[in-house]
Amino acid sequence: MTISKEELRRASVDARLKLTVEEEERLLTDVNKIIQQAKSLINLDLQEVKPTFYGSEQKNFLREDIEGISLKNDEALANAPESDQFYFRVPKIVEE
Amino acid sequence: MSEFETIIGLEVHVELLTKTKLFCSCSTAFGAEPNTQVCPICLGLPGEIIPVLNRKALEYAIKAALALNCDITDVIDFDRKNYFYADLPKGYQRSQFFNPMGTNGYVEIEVGGSTKRIGIKQLHLEEDAGKLLHTGDDIITSPFSLVDFNRAGVPLIEIVTEPDIRSAEEARLFLQELRNILRYIAISDCKLEEGSMRADANVSLRPLGSNKFGNKTELKNMNSFRSVFNGIEYEVKRQSKILREGGEVLPETRHWDEDKGVTKGMRSKFASADYRCFPDANFLPYELSTDWIEKLKDSLPELPLARRRRLMDEYGLPAYDAEVLTSSRELADYYDATLRFSPAPKVVSNWVMGEILRLLKAAEIEITECKITPENLAELLRLIEKGEISGKIAKEVLEEMSTTGEKAESIVQRKGLAQISDEDTLRKLAIEVIAANPRSVEDYRSGKKKAIGFLVGQIMRKTKGKANPQLVNKVLEEELNK
Amino acid sequence: MAYEHLEELGKVVVERCRNIDKESGVFVSFDADLIAEDMKLFEEKLEQGEELPLAGLSFVLADNISTAGIRTTCGSKMLASYQPLFDAEAVSRLKDNGALLAGKTTVDEFGFGVSSVKSGAAKAVSAGAVNFALSVDTVGELRQAASIHGIAAIKPTYGRIPRKGVVGYAASLEVLGIMAKKVTELAVILKYIAGHLPADPTSLIGEVPDYPSLLEEGPAEFKIAVPADWSEARGIDEPTKKIFGTQLKLLDEYGFRIELVPFSYFYHSFLVAQFISAVEAFSDLANYDGVRFGYRDGAKHLQEMFINSRSKGMSNRLKRFLVFGALVSSKKYFNRCYLQAQKMRTLIKEELKTRLKKYDFIFTPTVPFTNAKTHDAYHDSLLNPASYYTAAANLAGLPALTIPIAHSEVHMPGLHFIGSDETGLLQAALRLEKEYL
Numbered sequence A: 001m002t003i004s005k006e007e008l009r010r011a012s013v014d015a016r017l018k019l020t021v022e023e024e025e026r027l028l029t030d031v032n033k034i035i036q037q038a039k040s041l042i043n044l045d046l047q048e049v050k051p052t053f054y055g056s057e058q059k060n061f062l063r064e065d066i067e068g069i070s071l072k073n074d075e076a077l078a079n080a081p082e083s084d085q086f087y088f089r090v091p092k093i094v095e096e
Numbered sequence B: 001m002s003e004f005e006t007i008i009g010l011e012v013h014v015e016l017l018t019k020t021k022l023f024c025s026c027s028t029a030f031g032a033e034p035n036t037q038v039c040p041i042c043l044g045l046p047g048e049i050i051p052v053l054n055r056k057a058l059e060y061a062i063k064a065a066l067a068l069n070c071d072i073t074d075v076i077d078f079d080r081k082n083y084f085y086a087d088l089p090k091g092y093q094r095s096q097f098f099n100p101m102g103t104n105g106y107v108e109i110e111v112g113g114s115t116k117r118i119g120i121k122q123l124h125l126e127e128d129a130g131k132l133l134h135t136g137d138d139i140i141t142s143p144f145s146l147v148d149f150n151r152a153g154v155p156l157i158e159i160v161t162e163p164d165i166r167s168a169e170e171a172r173l174f175l176q177e178l179r180n181i182l183r184y185i186a187i188s189d190c191k192l193e194e195g196s197m198r199a200d201a202n203v204s205l206r207p208l209g210s211n212k213f214g215n216k217t218e219l220k221n222m223n224s225f226r227s228v229f230n231g232i233e234y235e236v237k238r239q240s241k242i243l244r245e246g247g248e249v250l251p252e253t254r255h256w257d258e259d260k261g262v263t264k265g266m267r268s269k270f271a272s273a274d275y276r277c278f279p280d281a282n283f284l285p286y287e288l289s290t291d292w293i294e295k296l297k298d299s300l301p302e303l304p305l306a307r308r309r310r311l312m313d314e315y316g317l318p319a320y321d322a323e324v325l326t327s328s329r330e331l332a333d334y335y336d337a338t339l340r341f342s343p344a345p346k347v348v349s350n351w352v353m354g355e356i357l358r359l360l361k362a363a364e365i366e367i368t369e370c371k372i373t374p375e376n377l378a379e380l381l382r383l384i385e386k387g388e389i390s391g392k393i394a395k396e397v398l399e400e401m402s403t404t405g406e407k408a409e410s411i412v413q414r415k416g417l418a419q420i421s422d423e424d425t426l427r428k429l430a431i432e433v434i435a436a437n438p439r440s441v442e443d444y445r446s447g448k449k450k451a452i453g454f455l456v457g458q459i460m461r462k463t464k465g466k467a468n469p470q471l472v473n474k475v476l477e478e479e480l481n482k
Numbered sequence C: 001m002a003y004e005h006l007e008e009l010g011k012v013v014v015e016r017c018r019n020i021d022k023e024s025g026v027f028v029s030f031d032a033d034l035i036a037e038d039m040k041l042f043e044e045k046l047e048q049g050e051e052l053p054l055a056g057l058s059f060v061l062a063d064n065i066s067t068a069g070i071r072t073t074c075g076s077k078m079l080a081s082y083q084p085l086f087d088a089e090a091v092s093r094l095k096d097n098g099a100l101l102a103g104k105t106t107v108d109e110f111g112f113g114v115s116s117v118k119s120g121a122a123k124a125v126s127a128g129a130v131n132f133a134l135s136v137d138t139v140g141e142l143r144q145a146a147s148i149h150g151i152a153a154i155k156p157t158y159g160r161i162p163r164k165g166v167v168g169y170a171a172s173l174e175v176l177g178i179m180a181k182k183v184t185e186l187a188v189i190l191k192y193i194a195g196h197l198p199a200d201p202t203s204l205i206g207e208v209p210d211y212p213s214l215l216e217e218g219p220a221e222f223k224i225a226v227p228a229d230w231s232e233a234r235g236i237d238e239p240t241k242k243i244f245g246t247q248l249k250l251l252d253e254y255g256f257r258i259e260l261v262p263f264s265y266f267y268h269s270f271l272v273a274q275f276i277s278a279v280e281a282f283s284d285l286a287n288y289d290g291v292r293f294g295y296r297d298g299a300k301h302l303q304e305m306f307i308n309s310r311s312k313g314m315s316n317r318l319k320r321f322l323v324f325g326a327l328v329s330s331k332k333y334f335n336r337c338y339l340q341a342q343k344m345r346t347l348i349k350e351e352l353k354t355r356l357k358k359y360d361f362i363f364t365p366t367v368p369f370t371n372a373k374t375h376d377a378y379h380d381s382l383l384n385p386a387s388y389y390t391a392a393a394n395l396a397g398l399p400a401l402t403i404p405i406a407h408s409e410v411h412m413p414g415l416h417f418i419g420s421d422e423t424g425l426l427q428a429a430l431r432l433e434k435e436y437l
């Protein structure tokens, strides 16, 4: 199992991150080293083992449908890089 | 006959009628100022990550799954569907990917006189995204966009059908039935125009007789039953043209343009096909108790299809009547309630479908706001039955009832609208009318039996329509034939 | 406690903080006026008869813990000017009980990994500028920093301290932990910040033990399991082998009955944690998109804005980690890498729990290398074995503790132990501390 540069590039687009050529090379090498280190684990037959996705086994509970306090508009927008009256502003959606 | 078979699957998103959002206590009320119903959780602010599930939203989702005949999951957990978009605060949407609320259900629709079952692959609970506003004319020319997160985190259920739908008409019928069911159980107002119900359609064609699916397109942006129908019709024509010309349908997302009446491909090189769904560790699993599910099952009202069938079987109503009367739970309840005071199902049906609906429409109100109580309607019908008022007068009385809420009898008395069924009084009037209209009398006696109508009309005029028509006819004939 | 002098004490704290900051750059946010104000407020409260059991104690926060109105940068350009609207729950609890927040300290970006340079919280405690610090432990960062700087730290059970306001990077692993010089201080602080918060269903339900009063209790002897192959750790250096090896012989004298016990899965825990934490980080850090807060870079369209903002707002080290996470959770590798790691986690957790039924604790070194320079050399690489001994506790949600081993050499590596509950860990740590001092 070897990860290709193409797969790595696809993943970085999905993570919305751009790596420099050197960083990309470095990551590709490291990733394949890690995969190599983990080879014995990856090949273990764990079909009967249930995954653990959570930090604890505590059971969850529900809240009632009762309105609480929301932020004021100026609080909501306080850290916004760009805002426009009541709104957050973003560059146009359509890619050209 | 086309050489292709149309295969349609629908994905329907429905906003639940909860007061607060799915994972935080922000209001879901419609129409607030932008970004005023938001908090650190639904804005996805750093370190403000932990969701607490709304009991009502879960209850509504369970009810919906039960009403659509689904198997119910025994554990509630949420998965993250990871993608980047301006209206998605956390970079992922919480949804039930691995353990949907309900699976393996169905909805029955009436197509061409027979019942067809549309499979429900799954129903799951998830959070809505925010709303984007485009300045300028449209999304394409807009130099930037504005984001309102008031809707972000509002509870949604997504209902995914099996690819069992075979035409635009079936799609429309399914959606109508689905909307009807969800309104019956009162979990959503299902307004397509306002976006509280949104339908996407997966459409593909295959040669008749083939059992392999062709490439499908996903149709979005259909905001009414009509646009669902038109959008699918258009897409079917577009795809069959491509296939007939030997081309290949591109699997893509297409938007329905209501104004132009076409579907358009929406391509983005960033559209991800890989959402990397995995369980959200911030939401520990919640165990559903079977007791609760049983309780909710028992609390479900009679659903539209069962109700239609009951109205037909129990009261002998025609299919059309049953359909109209069950088009909303409230109307059906009104009909059933009226029948508790009246022994005449078909008469009640005629009046509810006719006069009552007409009055509601004129006043632009719902049946629940109608001032005519079922009991009062039944009483009015009884007055007609007993011959105390005529049908024509009854319509007048009903109109009065609808504005004042008064009882029929009291209106009839107050306004002196009671039918004149006293034979002596009518005979006296008949004699007067015969004396005053010799020509009509002549005509009648010379064989033009229709001439009696004019004389009846004269009596009606004198009594302001209150005379009992059968009795008027009877005494007139007696006097004329003397 | 001589709380008549809180204001004077505030001045002492300011002085000490300034000194250590000058010496080795500890603070991201430090405001002497705010310290004076807070101390004045505490004094007023005390005069009004309010109880402030933590009055007189001062602390710092790693800068990935939210403070209302005080910049919380998470050590990232992404949040260079970000001001939270609320305090983290643990911070509110500390303030409500009279503890003084002295400042916000340097932290590796989003608390991912630990370098000696940026472990400001541990430095401040180690230098005696403050009594204790809060910091986030996801695969062992808190304990490693404490080990590097020769202090004690406790990583509590998952959910013991509410995470509200903690800016983490791996939701299923991260916990808030405490650093201090003394075990007693760990116990006192834990008592006041532990406990369920209804707004955080992942926080543990149930009563919080009165840790300080239980410290002197516990069995006369502890049964200890040491993973038989502890010395085969990836990256382990000779001093670590020597120091820990010597300890194993000494510990018996102190009432710790040591047994070398075979483990099958424990040794893979750092790799397993790396897969899981990377996938979670890819998703947990997806809200840094330049829309609602944080750094934004110019772009022609929305998706380009996401890429530019994130790529310029995050360091290369973090970016490589996130892309690694995106990679091993992609369709092709999802089952083989991510899901397989979550299954391995089950085995690791079961193994630890089985051992902890028979033994009170599992002892190891805290890090496989004693030298801070080695630590820093590995820091930039994804192939960093620093979490070799620490990550297992995070995978299993178990509590763990590190205390410095006393010996004559310059570096004081930590002794690490995993247990079933905080009370036991603190009791054992106190006993060791007495022997070491």
Ligand SMILES: [Zn+2]
Pocket (backbone or CB within 6 Å): B021, B024, B025, B026, B037, B038, B039, B040, B041, B042, B043, B153
């Ligand atoms: Zn909210």
